[in-house]
Amino acid sequence: MGGGGGGYFESRSPEELRRQVEESRTEEESQQYETSVARILDSYLSEVNDRDVAQTRAYLDRVRTALENELDGTIDLLFGGSVAKHTYVEGLSDVDSLVMLDNCELAEAGPGEAKRFLADALAREFGQGSVTTGQMAVTLNLPNAQVQLLPAVSCRGGVQVSDESGEAWARVRPREFARKLTEVNQANGSKVVPVVKLAKAIIGQMGEGQRISGYHAESLAVEIFQSYDGRRTTKAMLGRFFTDAASRVLRPIRDSSGQSVHVDDSLGDAESLRRRVISDAFSRVARRMRNADASGRVVDWQRLFGMD
Secondary structure, three states: OOOOOOOOHHHHOOOHHHHHHHHHHEEEEEEEHHHHHHHHHHHHHHHHHHHHHHHHHHHHHHHHOOOOOOOOEEEEOOOOOOOHHHHHHOOHHHEEEEEEEEOHHHHHOOOOHHHHHHHHHHHHHHHHHHHHEOOOEEEEEEOOEEEEEEEEEEEOEEEEEEOOOOEEEEOHHHHHHHHHHHHHHHOOOHHHHHHHHHHHHHOOOOOHHHOOOOOHHHHHHHHHOOOOOOOHHHHHHHHHHHHHHHHHOOOOOOOOOOOOOOOOHOOOOOOOOHHHOOOOOOOOHHHHHHHHHHHHHHHHHHHHOOOO
């Protein structure tokens, strides 16, 4: 009488059952892989995720007070500190505030003098041991916060910041650039700036001839993500950055900050040898990410950031 049970399994052949089990296992392993990669990326962004924004703002207020006689204003970005080896490709997303110094003498003296001026003023306010000077920015190392400041010198209406070499001025429209970067970042769930930081960390592992400037990386991100309709996860967007940047870097990109006619004039004309070298490097990164996804090898993502 009641021997009709088990019909669900009887309707499937052993081969179909085996395939179903394999597909189920693959889905579970895929989820574990995605979780592991996300954890790696989050570890690089812990400074961004964990920083005390209220405390940082309070320190920025003290910076304004210390420099009030020289300030032409500040532009607070608060995107949050640096990621490993960012010094090779510093840009606006690596600083908390652009300190706008209204001083023609500093404009004529050069970026090094502007950094010294800012560092000396901060040392008087916060103590010599709290101030360090990097390639482009000045960093305050304070209790519970690390605040990075980029001097921007104004003179007779023009604004200049250090270029990526730290030795020459670059003319910018920092308010416009910051506004656009913030706009695109917010439109993508605040994922763009963290993705740019991770991209810079990877670029920092490349050979010198394969790197681009911080402003260039940020400008590429604005282009890539201003109409982005893909998955808004850090991993997916990081992959999209290198995939799209590999082709976009081959042609000059219009500079939204006003630094020059194009943000990447130093790379030469479209399809120049240097552009092709950088494009190949970016393509290799994108390919390594795809291969890691295909094989489920978490270690390959670690190696992108120089981790064994």
